[in-house]
Amino acid sequence: MLQRREVVAQINQARGQALMVTGLGSSSYDLHAAGDDDRNFYLWGAMGGAAMTGLGVAMAQPERQVIVLTGDGEMLMGIGGLATIGVQQPDNLCVIVLDNGHYGETGMQASHTQFGVDLPTIARASGLPVSLAVENEAELQQLCKIITTQAADKSGAIFASIKVAAESPERSLPIVDGVEIKNRFRRTLGLVPL
Numbered sequence: 001m002l003q004r005r006e007v008v009a010q011i012n013q014a015r016g017q018a019l020m021v022t023g024l025g026s027s028s029y030d031l032h033a034a035g036d037d038d039r040n041f042y043l044w045g046a047m048g049g050a051a052m053t054g055l056g057v058a059m060a061q062p063e064r065q066v067i068v069l070t071g072d073g074e075m076l077m078g079i080g081g082l083a084t085i086g087v088q089q090p091d092n093l094c095v096i097v098l099d100n101g102h103y104g105e106t107g108m109q110a111s112h113t114q115f116g117v118d119l120p121t122i123a124r125a126s127g128l129p130v131s132l133a134v135e136n137e138a139e140l141q142q143l144c145k146i147i148t149t150q151a152a153d154k155s156g157a158i159f160a161s162i163k164v165a166a167e168s169p170e171r172s173l174p175i176v177d178g179v180e181i182k183n184r185f186r187r188t189l190g191l192v193p194l
Helices: 004-014 026-034 050-060 072-077 080-088 119-125 137-153 178-188
Strands: 019-022 040-042 066-071 093-099 130-134 158-163
Touching (some): 004 026, 004 066, 004 093, 004 137, 019 026, 019 050, 026 040, 026 066, 040 178, 050 066, 050 072, 050 093, 072 093, 072 119, 080 093, 093 137, 119 130, 130 137, 137 158
Parallel strands (some): 019 066, 066 093, 093 158
């Protein structure tokens, strides 16, 4: 099984100039551990909102690639977001789920993906043109190639669920001040902080 911190480090390296939105908890810690960046929007306290936040950023910044990095529990909480992404059909959005089969932030209870809920199938049925299940290093490398070419080929929204080990690496805490996260992200986009 793939190790989440290694996976996120590879995705971070493949991102190029993409903006990244992370879900609640571990995905934020993982991206911060891979390297803090003003283009990272760490979403705190909004479980289920990462995919929709990413869609909003993608629609507001159509010339920029946007990558959402979240966990299976957070994605399950906002599963309806995949239908909205399918309807909107952004060609600059990539939603990546780190699926460890657990709700990591609430005590490691088993998530629905342990019981057969198939996130890539839900994404595909929702109309996302590229929907992948990633379970090994070769498939991860293929995903990284797709990420690096999405901005140029405009192939449509990408969804990938990456099976990772159920581990809890040491937390790497990014800033938690929501106003500062928003303002530095806005500065990166050339917008005036609010």
